[in-house]
Every structure is written in C-alpha cells, then in structure tokens.
Amino acid sequence: MADYCSPSSVDESTSSSSDKQCQSLDTRVFSKNACCGTTTRLTNQNGVVQPLLTDLYQITMAYAYWKNGMCSNYAVFDLFFRKNPFHGEYTVFAGLDECLKFLQSFNYSHSDIEYLKSALPPTVEHDFFTYLHQLSPKDVTVYAIPEGSVVFPKIPLLRVEGPLPVVQLLETTFLTLVNYASLVATNAARFRIAAGQHIKLLEYGLRRAQGPDGGLSASKYAYMGGFDGTSNVLAGKLFNIPVKGTHAHAFVMSFSSTEDCNLKTLTHRTTGEVKDLMAICQKWLSELSGFLHILSDEASSGELAAFVSYAAAFPDSFIALIDTYDVIKSGLLNFCAVALALDELGYRALGIRIDSGDLAYLSIIAKETFNKIAQRYEYPWFSSLAVVASNDINEETILSLNEQGHKIDCFGIGTHLVTCQKQPALGCVYKLVQVNKRPCIKLSLDVEKVTIPGKKNAFRLYGQDGRALIDLLQKVEEPAPDPGKRVLCRHPFQESKRAYVLPSKVEPLYKIYWDKGKICEPLPTLQEVREHVRQSLFHLRQDIKRSLNPTPYKVSVSDDLYHFMHNLWLENAPIGELS
Numbered sequence: 001m002a003d004y005c006s007p008s009s010v011d012e013s014t015s016s017s018s019d020k021q022c023q024s025l026d027t028r029v030f031s032k033n034a035c036c037g038t039t040t041r042l043t044n045q046n047g048v049v050q051p052l053l054t055d056l057y058q059i060t061m062a063y064a065y066w067k068n069g070m071c072s073n074y075a076v077f078d079l080f081f082r083k084n085p086f087h088g089e090y091t092v093f094a095g096l097d098e099c100l101k102f103l104q105s106f107n108y109s110h111s112d113i114e115y116l117k118s119a120l121p122p123t124v125e126h127d128f129f130t131y132l133h134q135l136s137p138k139d140v141t142v143y144a145i146p147e148g149s150v151v152f153p154k155i156p157l158l159r160v161e162g163p164l165p166v167v168q169l170l171e172t173t174f175l176t177l178v179n180y181a182s183l184v185a186t187n188a189a190r191f192r193i194a195a196g197q198h199i200k201l202l203e204y205g206l207r208r209a210q211g212p213d214g215g216l217s218a219s220k221y222a223y224m225g226g227f228d229g230t231s232n233v234l235a236g237k238l239f240n241i242p243v244k245g246t247h248a249h250a251f252v253m254s255f256s257s258t259e260d261c262n263l264k265t266l267t268h269r270t271t272g273e274v275k276d277l278m279a280i281c282q283k284w285l286s287e288l289s290g291f292l293h294i295l296s297d298e299a300s301s302g303e304l305a306a307f308v309s310y311a312a313a314f315p316d317s318f319i320a321l322i323d324t325y326d327v328i329k330s331g332l333l334n335f336c337a338v339a340l341a342l343d344e345l346g347y348r349a350l351g352i353r354i355d356s357g358d359l360a361y362l363s364i365i366a367k368e369t370f371n372k373i374a375q376r377y378e379y380p381w382f383s384s385l386a387v388v389a390s391n392d393i394n395e396e397t398i399l400s401l402n403e404q405g406h407k408i409d410c411f412g413i414g415t416h417l418v419t420c421q422k423q424p425a426l427g428c429v430y431k432l433v434q435v436n437k438r439p440c441i442k443l444s445l446d447v448e449k450v451t452i453p454g455k456k457n458a459f460r461l462y463g464q465d466g467r468a469l470i471d472l473l474q475k476v477e478e479p480a481p482d483p484g485k486r487v488l489c490r491h492p493f494q495e496s497k498r499a500y501v502l503p504s505k506v507e508p509l510y511k512i513y514w515d516k517g518k519i520c521e522p523l524p525t526l527q528e529v530r531e532h533v534r535q536s537l538f539h540l541r542q543d544i545k546r547s548l549n550p551t552p553y554k555v556s557v558s559d560d561l562y563h564f565m566h567n568l569w570l571e572n573a574p575i576g577e578l579s
C-alpha cells in the first residue's frame, strides 16, 4: 500500500523495519509528524480546564458543607456510566490523564476568588473564600481503571475519596473530561472494528466538531481509539499524532486551464535535469486516453493544471482529489497521467481521494484502472496506489461497503466521528457511595439507576481462552478472587440471576493514580494508551463487539456485596401503605 496510508511514524517501539522506512517518508509534507523530538505529555493541554470549569452548585454545596462543619468528612464518590453508547456492549475509557493533570494544577487563583465573591450572594462569609483559596487535592485519593481499557456499565471507572467538599468540587470537571473523551474513543474503536485492522483511518473532523475544544479532543481520542492520523495540525503538535491530508476541491476549482499552471517544470530526482512536467503529463494523457478509451477532451484541463501544480509542489507525495468534475472521465485520467509523468522524473505518486458518488463502485474502477496500467506498462507499483474515500462516512457505511466489496485503502472521517451523531453523549455520573463509615445508596423507581453503595474493588475474570468472562464488584474488605477457584457472581439487581465462574486469570481493575497530592502511577504516553485500547479490545469476545445486536457483557457483584446493597436498600426504602 502506498505510504500515504502507511503506519504512523510514532507507532510504538515495536515498529518493524518497513515501519521505519515509512518513518522517513512520513516526515514529508503529507504526513508530517510534528513531534518536535519530544515524547513528553503536555502538562497544560487545555487552559480551559481549571477549577471554575464547573457547575455553580458544586461551589454552593461546598459553602454549605463548610458552614455546616463537614469539611473533614471523608467521602467516597464513584464515577461510572449506566449504558454503553452506540447500541453497543462496550466502552473505551478515556480522559484519566487529563483528570490527573487537572488535579496537579488544581488551585483557586486570586482572580477566581474575586470572581466567586461577585457571583455568590453577599451573605457568603469571607472565611469561606480563604478556605477555597487554600484548598488543594492533597488529601484526595483516586483509584482508577487504566485509561484505554474496555469498560462496562456500573463498574466505577474512578473511585474518588477525600474531604467531602473537595471531592464534591471535582465532579463536573471530571465528568466533562471523561464523558466526551470516552465517547469519541469508543466511536473511533467502533470505526476501527468495522474497517478492520488493515485499513487506514484518518480523522478529518475539526471543521465539523463542537467548537475548538471538541475538535482538539476529538483528534486526540480518535487516535487513542485506533485512528492512524488526523488532519488537525494543532493536535499533531500537541499530542504527537501523525498529521496527514490531501487537498480540497477549491484547489482544483481555482485552476481553469493549463494556462493557470505556473509551475510547469520539475527537476528529475536523480539526474537533476529540469523537465517540462506539463508536457510529459500531456503526452501521457493522450497515450492513456487511447488505452483507457476515454476522450481526452472530456478531461478537465483546469483539473490537470491543478494536479500538475500540486505534483510539482509535492513530487514525492502527490495525492489528488479526483471527484471535482467526473471521477472516471476526468479525475482518474488526469491523475494517472500526472503519476506516470512523475515516475518518468523519478518520483512516486501516493494515490487518490474520492469524496462523492458510489465509493464502492468508484474505488473498484480506480483500482482496476491502476492494475491495467500496471500491467500494460509493467509498473507493478501502480497497483499499490492508495484509494482514500471520504464523504459523510459512518460505521454503517463502512459495514455496507464491506458487504458490497470495495478497494478503499483509507477512510477520511469527520462529522460522524467527532460529533458522535449516533449518540452525542455518554452518561457518566458521579455518585456519593460513602461518607465517613456510612455507606450511601441512591434509590430510584428505575432499578437500574439505584447506586451500588460503599467502597468497592473491581476485578475482571478471564476464561481459559484468554477472553474476558465477567467483571465483578466486591466490597473492599473481601479478598480478591483466586484464579482456578470458583466464585459466585450475582446480577446486581435480579436475585435469580447468578452463576459460579471459574476464572483462569483474575485482573484487579484499579490502580491508585493520585495520592498525597501527587500522581503516583507512571502515566503511559498517548501511543501506549492507544496500544492498550487494542489489547483490551482483543481480549473481548467477538460477539460482544459486533455491531448488530451484540451479546451483553456480564457485570456482577459478589454475594457479600449483593446482600449488603439489598439490606441497605430495604433500610432506606419507605414502607408503602395500601388504602
């Protein structure tokens, strides 16, 4: 496959020698990996993420806690979601790194305090502002599932413990950092599963995203979820994501005839001779029009001028958008002529992009044309020119294209990926589960909305085939399940649903990421998290990952936790009266 679609240059230390080869190619114009030689994560990725990026009620509650002498009450909150997005049965957890960076810089500045004084009622006591100003997350502890893990409803992604007002104040910011990140990472993972491992996926969503921060976050988390690159240059710089791209219709439309092409010559790559690129292209155009039975008059001369100009500007990485006028009668012919001319001068074109029409049909015609030329002129490389497809592509389009058969090497995907049109929000919530030694339960008429009280640990139990079988929540006091020993796993809400599970492997899901005012677990790079997403999904059974009617993954509680929770439920539920 042409290197336009080749593995990214930042792809892991495991990169093969062919990947290494691509690295040098990828530093060229179309795939500039603007890593600037650094692999460090930005500590301050987004200046908007600060303590005032919250809901007012967090601060009013903090005041009421403070006034009520509850500042040293020790609270435990769980951050979890209740339903997987996109009618799926799995979610990719993302946003942890940013939650931890937020904690690192958590501090109410003088100007924050001044603003709060103006926004809160004048009755709020001055000493509260002194308290806020001195507040830090030094007494907070965060347990979390590693970022990039596949996760499921009801299993807390984060357990946040510490002084009640402080952990309360983290709610909204943590939720905003996790919800969209996990939604996009999951969406991207779904596109990756639909496309398969061998197709390149590029994120093109910045122009359609929900604002600049949506666009930037989408680029980051789409890459984490399995995309290969982005067209978003700032995301490339900030997150070390390979940046890639082609050109727009405007570029083609801005040329009306060959007269508009001022860059007609090109230096031969090896001999250094200056050659008339336009003349060589025109020679190939007339040769190919006979061979392919396409009238050369029908090919747009403005489009040819645009392609020649672009090729002369980027002879080593020429890729052309071929659908401005007519893919078959104009774009494809013009592209092939320019690609062959470039070859005569020692350069290799990369491929084409198609942005309208029947993408299955057109990609097949394009590849057939490439193959014919490859055979006729004995240029095997012509067969491996890449076909990039874009235009409102969603997961279903890819699945349908797979069914129809197509010859697309790379999808460029914007709107549906970044706006998550199929489901625009993930419903993560942040619920109080314990204060001091008192477990808390939130009751609801909707049984699925009842919270699971108390401090809990989570484990993933694996079967003999290495695939995940079930997730299990236990009270923290309970010993971890042992591999090779059967364990009773119960449905959290339905008494009759329970099963003995014999795990071959038991994976504790939580690590302590934040303690005593510091990040206390080495944080993986974005590339490492991306690899973890791949691994984590690999350990999930195929039927759970399928797009249509997937099998639900089981999430369970231990027998102890089941009784604990249901006793508390009974204690807290009012007794009804019949009259």
Ligand SMILES: Nc1ncnc2c1ncn2[C@@H]1O[C@H](COP(=O)(O)OP(=O)(O)OP(=O)(O)O)[C@@H](O)[C@H]1O
Pocket: 355, 356, 357, 358, 359, 360, 361, 390, 391, 392, 393, 394, 397, 400, 401, 404
């Ligand atoms: N073979 C295919 N199977 C299923 N969906 C396809 C196929 N080819 C293209 N699509 C999708 O069909 C839609 C076609 O979009 P639309 O109706 O706007 O046509 P268009 O080709 O973009 O038209 P225009 O020429 O006006 O730009 C896009 O969402 C595209 O991803």
Ligand SMILES: O=P(O)(O)OC[C@H]1O[C@H](OP(=O)(O)OP(=O)(O)O)[C@H](O)[C@@H]1O
Pocket: 204, 205, 207, 208, 248, 249, 355, 390, 391, 392, 393, 412, 413, 414, 415, 416
């Ligand atoms: O279709 P998406 O998945 O959102 O991918 C991004 C789109 O952005 C560009 O189109 P542009 O903004 O030029 O408008 P167009 O749709 O009229 O080509 C590009 O050609 C893609 O079609």
Ligand SMILES: O=C(O)c1cccnc1
Pocket: 204, 205, 231, 244, 245, 246, 247, 353, 390, 412, 414
């Ligand atoms: O580079 C591209 O082809 C591109 C970038 C953004 C949006 N659409 C296409």
Ligand SMILES: [Mg+2]
Pocket: 355, 390, 391, 392
């Ligand atoms: Mg479009």
